[in-house]
Amino acid sequence: MPSSQIRINSLAALIAAALLGLAGCSKEEPKPAAPAAPPPAPTVSVKIGIVAPLTGPQSHIGKDLENAVRLAADDANAAKIMIGGNQLKFEVMAEDDQADPKMAPVVAQKIVDAKVSAVVGHFNSGTTIPASKLYSDAGIAQISPSATNPKYTDQGFKTAYRVVANDNQQGKVVGEYIAKDLNAKTMAIIDDRTAYGQGVADVVEKSAKDAGVKIVAREFTTDKSTDFKAILTKIRSRKPDVIFFGGIDTQAGPMLQQMKGLGIKAQFVGADGIQSSELFKLGGDAVEGTLASFPGLPIEKMGQGKSFNDKYKARFKQDVVLYAPQGYDAFNVFVDAMKRAGSTESAKLLEKLPSTDYKGITGPIKFDDKGDIKDGPITMFKAVGGKWEAVATIGGAAPAAPAASAAPAAAEAPKADAKK
């Protein structure tokens, strides 16, 4: 059922794109009559896969990525990119891995069989890692817009890339932030036992420990749980300054509510998995004051962040949820590599990916020899009045700008607190 629905969606998107293109043409026709006159160039279709959880608890984040890739494909089609005398016509193949590591290889095989040129995805680390083997075997380039577990690029696959900082980079920064900026002496750690949650929690634990923070409790849950009272009660008895959660907003929302019910006052810190607009819906006013890291710049600090959000909103009637800019950039890194390779073949594309130097919405994108992004910035956000506010940006290719902008943002936060 989902596949037929997706097929209809992609068809609708293509028709919409075609109509948009036509509308664009007819508007500009009156002035130069010449360009419309020659027969249209032969088109060659290029299939790009996008795999993310499109159903289940994480579907809102997966759908966000799918939207971003569809938007990127429409833009690329509207740009009428020519390679070897043929105009490229991008087709999006969206598949659902249900955030399930067992489903990921099955879906990946389907994508490989459909002979796509490249894949954007998957969303979760837990699905990206098993799927990457299949793409590697098939020689299909893969860029994950969001998988942050270091293992993904540590496997040595020539096809695996990502456009976000990995957990080692992110977790280290978060751990140090907890120790130095929050001045925490003790902390409790909860993770959801997924590749992502456990991975980031382990790195945070190590980096905070190295910076002198005492870990007073290490608790676990699952990515389907809704009851955290028992582990939170245990944590409460240890009185930590900070609680770090490695997991996704679906758990963090109820967890924050239950913390409030138990009267826990500790500072709640999470990583990119909870840094979404959905958290405010799931956690209500209990979210206020929560800190979360994000491997990238805040969308309002991105050069074209605002115009991207406007464009996204105009098309999908909602704001960017989380990783849409990364998904959009991942698609365009492929387009960029195709242009430089002068071919849409996977093999040619792979040769050109290592030398990528692309200026995306999220910032400059360059890869190191493992396929990780070079100098990916990490931003700490604070939940203030139902919105995420950037309080600090650490690292990044252009440290001057974020550092300057971090100061006023940091000053804003206490002001908002005082208002409350």
Added chain:
Amino acid sequence: MDTLLQQIINGLTLGSVYALVALGYTMVYGIIGLINFAHGELVMVGALTALSVIKGLAVAGLGLPPVVLMMAGLLVAMPVCMLLALIMERVAYRPLRGAPRLAPLITAIGVSIVLQNIAMMIWGRSYFSFPAVMSVTTYEFLGATITDLQILIVGMAAALMGGLLWIVHRTRLGLAMRATSQNLQVAGLMGINADRIIVAAFVIGAALAAVAGLMVSAYYGIAHYYMGFMLGLKAFTAAVLGGIGNLAGAMLGGLLLGLIEALGAGYIGDLTGGVFGSNYQDVFAFFVLIGVLIVRPSGLLGDKSVDRS
């Protein structure tokens, strides 16, 4: 000490919900010997229906007080669940009344999947947050905290269970139910309309499930189409633990299971020196079940129901 007390409060709240759902399993089993695996889905339908009603009323902005909103949600969810149980019994189980026991069991699993998918089509696949109509007040109590919602859940569950015991032991309907559970044919010979009694068991169980659904989604602040599965499984475990077919057993089993889960998740890490962590929370329920069944195959209070077949 305050931690232990807090875990007990957590466990009792969770256990009250399990007990309410477990009653639905045990009533139906006690009368026709069917394990109605679709019972968990009734909880889910109850939760989502109540949620939709409350959300709708909250958005309408009539400025109704939270208690009225909750009651309105419940007043819609209960009849919906009861009607659903009625249809379920009529369409899926009654035609199989004389069939071998496996047939209705597998039908029940099928009904469960059908209901889940219908709910997915109606409400979609995403998680719903429970509208924040009720501002939760927290009370301090010997170092532990208890919210008014927890008090409401435990109190309401106790009242409903008391009411059910009263119906079963003090009314004509209850007398007929007990007679039917002892022997369906003989009860029929005594002038009891067995079909009606069976329907009554289904419908009463469904009403309790609707209440449990509202409770659990308000308590955790979240509801989704898949929530009935695990909850149903746990409640079924509770019913078996207490002795399936026995009402008091279901209540005891539910409360015990809630306590075991809360205490287990809270203390296993320390007791085993970190070998087992709180991620084993869901395992305890089944671990304890196996332990109890080895010692008492018919459950804690269920010695009466073993010899009926």
